[in-house]
Amino acid sequence: MTEPVVSLEDAGLRYGETHVLHDLTFSMSEGDIVTVIGPNGAGKTSLIKLILGIEKPSSGHVRQRAGTRVGYVPQRMTLQPTLPLTVGRFLGLAGGDPSAIEAALARTGVAQLADESVHHLSGGEFQRVLLARAILRRPQLLVLDEPAQGLDVNGQSALYELIRSLRDELNCAVLTVSHDLHVVMASTDTVLCLNGHICCRGQPEQISQDPAFTQLFGENLANTLAVYHHHHNHSHDVHGETVP
Numbered sequence: 432m433t434e435p436v437v438s439l440e441d442a443g444l445r446y447g448e449t450h451v452l453h454d455l456t457f458s459m460s461e462g463d464i465v466t467v468i469g470p471n472g473a474g475k476t477s478l479i480k481l482i483l484g485i486e487k488p489s490s491g492h493v494r495q496r497a498g499t500r501v502g503y504v505p506q507r508m509t510l511q512p513t514l515p516l517t518v519g520r521f522l523g524l525a526g527g528d529p530s531a532i533e534a535a536l537a538r539t540g541v542a543q544l545a546d547e548s549v550h551h552l553s554g555g556e557f558q559r560v561l562l563a564r565a566i567l568r569r570p571q572l573l574v575l576d577e578p579a580q581g582l583d584v585n586g587q588s589a590l591y592e593l594i595r596s597l598r599d600e601l602n603c604a605v606l607t608v609s610h611d612l613h614v615v616m617a618s619t620d621t622v623l624c625l626n627g628h629i630c631c632r633g634q635p636e637q638i639s640q641d642p643a644f645t646q647l648f649g650e651n652l653a654n655t656l657a658v659y660h661h662h663h664n665h666s667h668d669v670h671g672e673t674v675p
């Protein structure tokens with residue numbers, strides 16, 4: 432059996448005396464999409480830091496398969512506003528050669544922005560540029576911290592569709608943190624519900640019926656999400672417009 436791209440075994444994380452994460456056990460292989468949901472302060476970003484190796488577990492183990500190429504889309508990125516920087520140059524700073532940059536921008540639907548200033552992009556365009564930057568080295572593990580924040584519903588759907596098609600193309604494992612329960616629950620990915628520990632996990636339909644999920648998000652929301660079913664028979668372009 433192939434070794435997972437990343438695996439956690441009873442992993443925990445403490446900041447000083449505060450236990451932020453405990454007893455996390457799960458693994459991801461190529462092609463897996465796992466979406467992490469949980470309330471503010473649940474430890475979602477901390478989990479990402481463990482997986483990326485930015486934080487070491489205070490207990491248990493976190494293992495990344497040796498030599499794994501990782502792509503990362505951060506939650507936010509502040510760029511020096513006075514620094515003149517085109518999109519192409521921004522990706523060049525991440526170590527991409529011109530043909531890889533062109534291909535990555537084309538793949539995320541923003542090839543036309545290569546010579547634009549990074550300071551002039553809309554929220555949705557900037558997220559796609561960050562995604563292009565993350566796939567420059569054809570990652571085997573793609574980690575995204577709330578990639579759709581600030582986007583409207585169509586923009587969110589479009590971005591998640593793009594992420595899914597990148598997974599198909601690169602055959603990478605994808606771990607995404609999301610706050611948008613409606614978009615998450617409309618997908619068929621594995622959802623991991625986090626609140627310091629893993630409260631429940633599974634397909635959206637399964638977890639929406641889980642008492643731990645109801646306890647965390649409240650009965651009203653859980654019921655709404657349980658009946659919410661999204662039949663997606665179209666796609667969205669970079670502006671969130673519907674395309675067949």
Ligand SMILES: Nc1ncnc2c1ncn2[C@@H]1O[C@H](COP(=O)(O)OP(=O)(O)OP(=O)(O)O)[C@@H](O)[C@H]1O
Binds near residue numbers: 446470472473478
């Ligand atoms: N470097 C740190 N030192 C001390 N405490 C920290 C540190 N980073 C995070 N925390 C605390 O750990 C807890 C989890 O934080 P984390 O950012 O992982 O949560 P989150 O689920 O990503 O939250 P949000 O949804 O608000 O982004 C919070 O209580 C936070 O205050």
